[in-house]
Amino acid sequence: MKALQDVEWRDPLVEPRSNPELESWIRTHAASDYPHAPYLADCPWMLHADAYFDESYIYITDIAGLIYLTVSRDNSCRFCYGAVRFLMRLQGMSESEIERLERDIDTAAIEPRIQLALDFARRVSRANPVPGDSDKQALHQAGYNDTGIKEIAFQAADVIFHNRMSTLLALPIGYSEILKDKGMFAVLREQFGELISQILRPGKPERLTDDMKTGPYSHVVVALDGIAQARLLRTVLDEAWASPNLPARTKALIFAVIARGLGSKAAEKESCRLLGLQGLAPDRVDTILAHLAAPELDEVETRILPYVRDTIWYQAPTAQRRGRELRAHLTNAQFLETVGIAALANMICRLELVLDVA
Amino acid sequence: MDATAVVAILLVVATAVLAALLLSSRRERAQLRDALEDKARDLERLQTSFARFAPEEIVERIIAGGVSTRGERIEVTALFADLVGFTAFSERLEPYLLVRILNGYFERMSRAITGHRGHISTFVGDGVLALFGALQPNPWQADDALHAALAMREELAAYNNELEKDGLPTLAVGIGLHRGLGVAGLVGSRDLMQFTLIGRTVNLAARVQTLTRQYEVDILVTRAVRDHLDPRFTLEELPATEVRGIAEPVAIYAATGFNTGDETLSNKSV
Numbered sequence: 001m002k003a004l005q006d007v008e009w010r011d012p013l014v015e016p017r018s019n020p021e022l023e024s025w026i027r028t029h030a031a032s033d034y035p036h037a038p039y040l041a042d043c044p045w046m047l048h049a050d051a052y053f054d055e056s057y058i059y060i061t062d063i064a065g066l067i068y069l070t071v072s073r074d075n076s077c078r079f080c081y082g083a084v085r086f087l088m089r090l091q092g093m094s095e096s097e098i099e100r101l102e103r104d105i106d107t108a109a110i111e112p113r114i115q116l117a118l119d120f121a122r123r124v125s126r127a128n129p130v131p132g133d134s135d136k137q138a139l140h141q142a143g144y145n146d147t148g149i150k151e152i153a154f155q156a157a158d159v160i161f162h163n164r165m166s167t168l169l170a171l172p173i174g175y176s177e178i179l180k181d182k183g184m185f186a187v188l189r190e191q192f193g194e195l196i197s198q199i200l201r202p203g204k205p206e207r208l209t210d211d212m213k214t215g216p217y218s219h220v221v222v223a224l225d226g227i228a229q230a231r232l233l234r235t236v237l238d239e240a241w242a243s244p245n246l247p248a249r250t251k252a253l254i255f256a257v258i259a260r261g262l263g264s265k266a267a268e269k270e271s272c273r274l275l276g277l278q279g280l281a282p283d284r285v286d287t288i289l290a291h292l293a294a295p296e297l298d299e300v301e302t303r304i305l306p307y308v309r310d311t312i313w314y315q316a317p318t319a320q321r322r323g324r325e326l327r328a329h330l331t332n333a334q335f336l337e338t339v340g341i342a343a344l345a346n347m348i349c350r351l352e353l354v355l356d357v358a
Numbered sequence: 359m360d361a362t363a364v365v366a367i368l369l370v371v372a373t374a375v376l377a378a379l380l381l382s383s384r385r386e387r388a389q390l391r392d393a394l395e396d397k398a399r400d401l402e403r404l405q406t407s408f409a410r411f412a413p414e415e416i417v418e419r420i421i422a423g424g425v426s427t428r429g430e431r432i433e434v435t436a437l438f439a440d441l442v443g444f445t446a447f448s449e450r451l452e453p454y455l456l457v458r459i460l461n462g463y464f465e466r467m468s469r470a471i472t473g474h475r476g477h478i479s480t481f482v483g484d485g486v487l488a489l490f491g492a493l494q495p496n497p498w499q500a501d502d503a504l505h506a507a508l509a510m511r512e513e514l515a516a517y518n519n520e521l522e523k524d525g526l527p528t529l530a531v532g533i534g535l536h537r538g539l540g541v542a543g544l545v546g547s548r549d550l551m552q553f554t555l556i557g558r559t560v561n562l563a564a565r566v567q568t569l570t571r572q573y574e575v576d577i578l579v580t581r582a583v584r585d586h587l588d589p590r591f592t593l594e595e596l597p598a599t600e601v602r603g604i605a606e607p608v609a610i611y612a613a614t615g616f617n618t619g620d621e622t623l624s625n626k627s628v
Contacts, residue, residue, distance in 0.1 A: 128493075128494050128495070260497055261495070261496075261497065262495075263495060289497075290497075290586075290588075291498070291501060291587075291588035291589075291590075292498065293588060293590070309498065312494075313494050
């Protein structure tokens with residue numbers, strides 16, 4: 001595993017802005033003050049998604065943090081890695097305990113049941129190849145039920161979303177520097193931890209209502225039914241689709257490119273359906289996807305599509321360099337939404353590949 | 359000395375011994391932790407160095423699961439490049455100059471290939487075998503491979519300018535591209551292994567590359583590549599040609615450039 005402090009991380013690709021409405025939303029809805037919120041001000045659904053998915057973190061507290069830590073290191077995401085270490089320390093772990101835990105994960109010295117879940121999460125993220133039935137069978141044998149497997153898959157996909165958003169925008173790294181084992185924090189760390197776990201006590205997940213089983217990419221939402229994250233994902237998808245920074249056609253095209261790249265057949269078919277509603281016939285979509293170019297694409301789409309294919313697998317410095325090239329041709333809001341939709345598409349398509357999708 | 363004093367002295371001595379033991383154990387733990395961190399840093403350095411000899415994805419796979427000799431049948435596009443007239447060229451040059459020129463050439467070719475999502479499988483003498491779609495599935499592999507070949511043409515032209523300015527001989531390259539199935543995996547002996555592709559795809563790319571001399575062109579693609587190419591690439595059809603080891607004559611096309619709409623470029627970064 002490469003040392004994360006060696007990963008090149010340049011200045012943010014988007015500008016911080018003031019958005020009083022978003023600031024007020026954070027005060028009333030979010031559990032954290034989200035210091036990076038000004039960078040997402042032009043695209044509030046991305047910050048909402050951040051907060052909703054953080055909320056889902058509480059449902060699998062025993063391994064969620066480990067999945068976050070493992071996948072973020074795997075994706076060389078310095079921002080998310082710092083953030084999860086910050087959360088672990090808030091939950092009562094010391095710096096040296098976290099370091100020992102990382103070493104144990106690297107050397108497979110942790111409980112085999114947890115190691116199996118982490119390997120599964122890592123493979124969901126890498127998607128090369130995606131975990132198959134035998135991997136799920138192994139999780140079953142280790143004591144995870146279907147709901148547990150869905151939660152592990154969702155947690156890995158959630159990290160995929162966060163990693164892409166943070167890395168592709170080069171959000172400023174700061175969390176890991178906030179708390180040190182000094183002064184009052186060193187003394188009260190365990191009390192902090194207890195307090196946090198009291199606050200983060202999960203409720204019983206509610207099933208999807210009928211109206212939640214429709215809408216873009218509902219096949220993945222429905223496959224997650226039974227875990228709390230299904231409702232949150234539906235909300236995020238609906239907000240993303242309603243956001244005005246990119247047209248619905250461009251969003252469906254971004255999803256289609258990522259679905260084609262990952263081999264997510266149902267997501268590609270769904271993108272095709274959504275593009276049909278925008279007047280693009282299936283044969284034209286196929287032509288566009290074959291070379292990521294076609295006369296009917298507008299100037300923004302012509303630039304965006306080759307970029308989003310490189311959000312499937314990437315090295316952080318190359319991804320940020322390519323992003324900077326694209327950013328020069330888009331508005332702040334367009335670029336933000338491009339990254340947000342690409343992050344969401346990577347999440348949805350990877351989930352499709354590991355869930356039992358109807 | 360009364361009993362209380364003796365007990366007090368013993369207590370002080372015991373406390374001192376305990377404190378010394380605690381301090382020593384603490385120091386020992388700190389030394390062990392430092393040693394462990396040093397080893398972890400060594401491992402990271404080793405991994406970074408190792409990445410120069412094998413693609414990072416392969417290094418990661420080996421670290422995660424050990425050396426697996428399990429192969430995978432996948433669809434890839436192979437690009438084989440070879441310097442034209444290199445043997446005669448190498449005999450005329452001083453060894454140090456030859457190595458300098460070759461390293462400069464490989465550096466630029468590698469940049470063109472990795473910049474278009476390919477990876478170098480191996481260097482064979484002055485030849486380069488690059489694969490597209492071998493490490494990760496890539497539905498756009500044919501486009502990527504031909505963009506890489508056009509970028510290699512541009513890089514070589516720039517390099518030749520530099521060589522000429524230094525009064526050194528210039529280079530010419532022949533590039534062959536073919537798309538097909540192959541078995542990708544770690545191949546070799548216990549002492550030396552490499553990640554490569556086995557099968558007819560690589561052989562055919564190499565054979566097509568040799569035809570560049572016959573037709574006096576620098577880039578040739580087979581029909582299997584052409585069928586997957588973006589129509590904006592400009593190609594010139596050549597007569598189907600007999601190739602050793604292949605029963606049917608092979609349909610080949612010379613690549614001339616990439617049409618962006620406003621102009622035809624011989625290279626475009628996408």
